[in-house]
Amino acid sequence: MALGWKLVIDSRNASTLAGFWAEALGYEVEDPSALIERLLADGHIGEEAVIEHRGRKNFRGYAAVRHPDDPFDQTSGVGQGRRLLFQDVPESKSGKNRLHIDIHSEPGGLDELVTRLEGLGATRILEQDQGPAGHWWLMQDPEGNEFCAA
Incomplete structure (x- = not known):
């Protein structure tokens, strides 16, 4: 049985880097706005966990892109196929990618x-x-x- 996967990439600005890769690959930036609104309304997260980027709510420090033809969860916006997830880390890139x-x-x-x-x-x-x-x-x-x- 083949396994699902996503490639996670450390970043300094997840939303900006996701935008670059979405354009570069012809992918779509995931939109977790509906999930975030529900989590805020239910008190599961606070406003400090959220940023606004290009008119949409996103989780602070995270952004993802997905292939436009692959399935995705309608509630969360999370892709269920080819996907890149960018996560902010405190340190800058050092050395060559592996x-x-x-x-x-x-x-x-x-x-x-x-x-x-x-x-x-x-x-x-x-x-x-x-x-x-x-x-x-x-x-x-x-x-x-x-x-x-x-």
Whole structure:
């Protein structure tokens, strides 16, 4: 039996980084507003646990994105498929990632992909051209997390 999963990424500003990755991947930022309203009304959380970002309530220090075609819980907004969860941590990134995301372009569309990602706030680091083995760019997201555009 295959198991469900989500990739959890440490961040300094979960909501902003979730917005970048939603745009980069064509994913949707999850909307937990209805769940938050219910938890507030029932006294399970206080206002200090909540922020507003782009007109929606979100849990302070957390934000997630999900694939638009995957199922999700209508009450909580939580994706039940391909999902990235960003969680704020007190320390900044240090050192190289041990795990990274590869974003694949359409055939012949690498330059367009890299330019679009730069427009979202990514930075080109190093171009790799391995001939028949592949051509890609090592890039960084707005918080310095490495990923590849291929």
